[in-house]
Amino acid sequence: MAASLALITFGISGCSSDEAPEVEQPAPVDISALDIGSYATAPRTIGKQNIDRARLTEGQRLGNYLPTPFEVDSRFKYQSGMDSNSVYGFIERIYTVGDTFAEDAPGFVGGFYSWAQSHDDILIAETLSNAAMIFDSEASASAAADALARSQRAKKEGRVAVQIPGFADEHAFWQPDRQELFTFKAYKQLVVYTTIKDYAKIEVGTTDLGAMTSMATKNWSTIQPRVDKFDPTAVGKLTDVELDHDQLLGHSLARQGEESQKNPPGIYNQQGALHITTTPESDRKLFETAGVEWLGINATELYQTKDEKGAELLSDEHSALNKKLRSAGSPKGLPAAQCNELKVKDSLTMRFHCTVAYGRYVIEARSNQLIDAQQRISAQYAMLAAKAK
Structure with a gap:
């Protein structure tokens, strides 16, 4: 130059x-x-973007609407930022969703992943992650939520279905020995996969399902009004998005x-x-x-x-x-x-x-x-x- x-x-x-x-x-x-x-x-x-780059762009665009975990609850103020290997926009399966993602989620377009913890020491922190995924139709999103939930429940022994207001049966399950709560929420053309984990309770051997289900409800009530403003791009027009x-x-x-x-x-x-x-x-x-x-x-x-x-x-x-x-x-x-x-x-x-x-x-x-x-x-x-x- x-x-x-x-x-x-x-x-x-x-x-x-x-x-x-x-x-x-x-x-x-x-x-x-x-x-x-x-x-x-x-x-x-x-x-002009090719289709894979356009799908990734759509997932990244979704991130412009999603609340951060800190906005869900101010305790979640420690994020990984650019230094981490965390994936934000994604079009391939994200590690938290599982190995059968391609089979479970036909019609998947792209997604955005966010994560934060309540303390700088992970061993005494509670964590909240959201993998929000866009599908080509509401029907595809609903079917994917069902299939992904079944696969995740079967992934490890000890996971049990739990009832959370606003979530369909079998779309929320708990693993008491690891103090983890998993939820899948289908909404319009989106599926939001949420994981809540409490490392401190693992260390001391206590459980509190009520606190975790309350957090799941609070999480979704914060996400829903934000994603209502997100207008998914039609698959046939993805490559036209700047x-x-x-x-x-x-x-x-x-x-x-x-x-x-x-x-x-x-x-x-x-x-x-x-x-x-x-x-x-x-x-x-x-x-x-x-x-x-x-x-x-x-x-x-x-x-x-x-x-x-x-x-x-x-x-x-x-x-x-x-x-x-x-x-x-x-x-x-x-x-x-x-x-x-x-x-x-x-x-x-x-x-x-x-x-x-x-x-x-x-x-x-x-x-x-x-x-x-x-x-x-x-x-x-x-x-x-x-x-x-």
């Missing part, structure tokens, strides 16, 4: 002599001097190698982005205040906000240090980028994280290697500079 200059301006300019002194502007960023490693920085045009918005995904840094198998690249609105953050409690208000419009997921997380002020706020909040983080070096030639490092090794969390604002955009890059996180954020910055031309 030809050498270019990009300038980010902050603060106040053009002050008269009787006003406060002019804020010193940061030096322009020399894009040609950035270390981008082997990442490609040329923007891409996102064309994948990109404002060229955001086309200007997102592409992944390399096996990384593409993780949370699939895609684009989410403000609500969908809340499923992917690790801090839904604080980000719910932050995203609203910052005016988050879209989040593009690829080799980086690329937020588009309403304006530069919103981007600066989001970047500052997401780069703030805490007791688990320490500062790491900024990328070569990009001193505005803030990088941090986990103080304690965590196999489920990337060690390094870098953040920077560019105009109305915020870039976040993660990696277990500092140089890779720095190269990712630098390459994404260079790509946005190309977009700004």
Whole structure:
């Protein structure tokens, strides 16, 4: 890419002599001097989707309507975020649904998976997960709920059917020895598969079916009004649905190698982005205040906000240090980028994280290697500079 200059301006300019002194502007960023490693920085045009990509897009679009577990119950404030291998949009069977999914669910289009826990230590936490699946008709959804429930009940010994108001017979079952409750709910063209598990009660050997069934009812009562606003795309028109918005995904840094198998690249609105953050409690208000419009997921997380002020706020909040983080070096030639490092090794969390604002955009890059996180954020910055031309 030809050498270019990009300038980010902050603060106040053009002050008269009787006003406060002019804020010193940061030096322009020399894009040609950035270390981008082997990442490609040329923007891409996102064309017409093939049917599998279109099905995945439909599943990701559903995530823009679903409540997060935190919105179901404020105890569920610990999410896995981008660091986990959790799947969000999906078109193949998701591991929690079972090996016979293809046979049990003809007419399946795509789905979205969300998960959270009530404590940062899984051994004493309660967990809530929802796998919401779209089908080509209401009849297909109803039949799939029946078949999936039968298969899941037969999966392990000790699972017993339980009665929950609003759920059909055999669509809710409990495994007392593992303190797990499973439900399938068919609704219009959707099937929502919910798993509730209480690890603390497993440890102490107690049971509380009433609390779990109450949570299942609360979960569905929160989901239903949200998905009522979701209008499934007719199967024959799936490939006509636009994948990109404002060229955001086309200007997102592409992944390399096996990384593409993780949370699939895609684009989410403000609500969908809340499923992917690790801090839904604080980000719910932050995203609203910052005016988050879209989040593009690829080799980086690329937020588009309403304006530069919103981007600066989001970047500052997401780069703030805490007791688990320490500062790491900024990328070569990009001193505005803030990088941090986990103080304690965590196999489920990337060690390094870098953040920077560019105009109305915020870039976040993660990696277990500092140089890779720095190269990712630098390459994404260079790509946005190309977009700004």
